Each structure stands twice: as C-alpha cells, then as structure tokens.
Amino acid sequence: MEMISAFKPASQWLEKLQVHGYRLTESRRAVVEVIANSDRVLNAIEVFDLARERCASLGLVTVYRTIAKLEELALVDRVHQPGDCHAYVAAVPGHQHLLICQNCGRAAYFEGDSLEALILRVAADSGYHVQDHWLQLFGLCAACQPPAGDP
Amino acid sequence: MEMISAFKPASQWLEKLQVHGYRLTESRRAVVEVIANSDRVLNAIEVFDLARERCASLGLVTVYRTIAKLEELALVDRVHQPGDCHAYVAAVPGHQHLLICQNCGRAAYFEGDSLEALILRVAADSGYHVQDHWLQLFGLCAACQPPAGDP
DNA sequence: GGTTATAATGAAAACGATTTTCACTTTCAA
DNA sequence: TTGAAAGTGAAAATCGTTTTCATTATAACC
DSSP, X not given: OOEEOOOOOHHHHHHHHHHTTOOOOHHHHHHHHHHHTXXXXXXXXXXXXXXXXXXXXXXXXXXXXXXXXXHHTTSEEEEEETTEEEEEEEOOTTOOEEEEXXXXXXXXXXXXXXXXXXXXXXXXXXXXXXXXXXXXXXXXOGGGSOOTTOO | OOEEOOOOOXXXXXXXXXXXXXXXXXXXXXXXXXXXXXXXXXXXXXXHHHHTTTOTTOOHHHHHHHHHHHHHTTSEEEEEETTEEEEEEEOOTTOOEEEEETTTOBEXXXXXXXXXXXXXXXXXXXXXXXXXXXXXXXXXXXXXSOOTTXX
C-alpha cells in the first residue's frame, strides 16, 4: 500500500479556477497557495493568517468564498474530526481515506480497497442501499510521537 | 455479521446520570427519553421539539446541557455527516461504526473487525501511531429506498 | 493600450447555532 | 423539613459563517 501525499502545484489549481470562469486575483492566489502547499488540515482562520503573509489586504470573507469554490472544483476536501468539523485539505482524486495527526494536523491519504467486501456485507445485512462511506484514521504522525521510553 | 440497534431503556440512562451525581429532573427525563427511544440521529432542535411534548416548559439550553452530559457518560455519540456535524444518537458500547440513512436519519451500528488488518498496514506504511478511527456508511435505509423499477 | 461589463473584494451587518450569565426553582441528603 | 447545591429558562453574549453593499480589479473586447 502506498501513502499518497496531498501536494498539488498551486498553478494547476489556479488554471482550473480560470477554466471554470473564475478570475485570478491576488487574494485568491494567496489562499490557493496556502492550501495547495500545505500537508496539514487547516481551518479558515489558519488559512487566513497564513495567506495574509502573501496578501496583507486579504479578508476572511474571501477565504471562505475561495474555499467554497475549491471544494466545488474538488480541489479541497472538508475534513471532519472529533471535536472539529471545520478543517480543509488539498484533495487527492480517487483516494478518499484520510490519516490525520491529532497533534499537528498532518494529513495523508491512503487506499482502502479492502472495504468493499465489508460494505457489501453490511448492505446485505441491513437492507440499506449504501451510497457513500467515510473511513478516517486519527493518531500521531512520526514527528509528533513521543520518543520511545518516555513516561 | 449482526446489525445492532441503538435502543436503550431510558431508565438505565437516568440511573447512570444519578450514579454520577446528576439530579433527575422533568426536563432531563424528557430529553433522555427522546434520545434513548429514537433509532435516528437527531439534532438539538429536533430533540427540543420532541421533548417538549413531554415537558412543555423545557428550554433549548437544557437540551444542550443534557446532551453534553450524555456524551460525557458515553450514552450518546455525536454523529458527523457530510453537511451536518450536529446530530446525536444513542451510543452502543463497543460498536463504533455507523450506517446512516441520508433521507430519514435512521441509524444502525455494525462491527467492522476486518478493519484491523487495514489499520495495521496503514500504520506501518505511514509511520503514524493510529489511535482512533471512524468508519461510517451513508445511504438509504430499506424504508427510504425508491420502489424497484422507478425512474 | 483603453474601455467596459461584471466578477471579486473587504467592511460591516446579519445570521444561526451554541454557550454563558443570572436570578429563580427544584432536587435530595441530612 | 430544611438548606446547600445543582438545575432551570430567558436573555444576552459569543463564535463561526454568510449576506449585503459600495468599491475595486479582472479580462474580454474594441
């Protein structure tokens, strides 16, 4: 199994925005670069703070509006975590399962193909028509784990 | 695989509240009965509306406060869904995977033991120390599916 | 390059869900 | 029965997010 990192060149995102009729602005560029270049989940305020380093006049409203467009174009996924449903990550097409560090927010996607049999079985047993699923793992990334032998 | 329904006698919940030093009041009883007797996910307003049928003077604030206590005692789980992270269901100890109807909110728990191998593999590949996981299936329960042959 | 329609902007106001504050009421142990 | 403390509902405060609106910037067209 390979782990898939979420890095995507911001230029591709900007191009996709343009292709869909959206204009390229300084504010938008700043927001896109922050999210596209991050390997962590970020909420609106975090994006705002990071993006203002590139575009001081940026407003929080524009962060929300840009995130909404990026979600619409499937460039960004909204991430739900215990105690926080307001984070976003760069999406990776076709790999919908996330592994998230509960300390630093670092995120990695992985494939979960072995779920199919389980889902079929649950559908058969329950009578539900299963349309979608979420599998997410939470823990500590390598950098955030306490050194071995610590109390 | 067996499907586990979430029914729990409200009296057990009330007893557990009492054991933990919480007092039994009419408002609290009404909230507890609504959630304990529902097989669907409910948000605060839905609980409020249903519980007021038993306790007309009930305030929305008390709904929130009671839900918080029930979560703390692991009697209720907060449910995250695409587009709504503010629903609650009666918890079932030891079975943490949910199947939720996106039409009526009916919820069932199921076991997902086959996940263990997957989680171990992801942990080994990624270097993460995996502490928790969410597996949720979304779809339509038997009652909410359109009749076969419909367009 | 200049012009122009319109998309995008930020500030302020509005919004909805949740939490806090507070004066009053209820529970329950002594 | 009594009294300390927990619990209550209403109102106000708070938080994150969305809407409104007058202004600015973009990019297609000349």
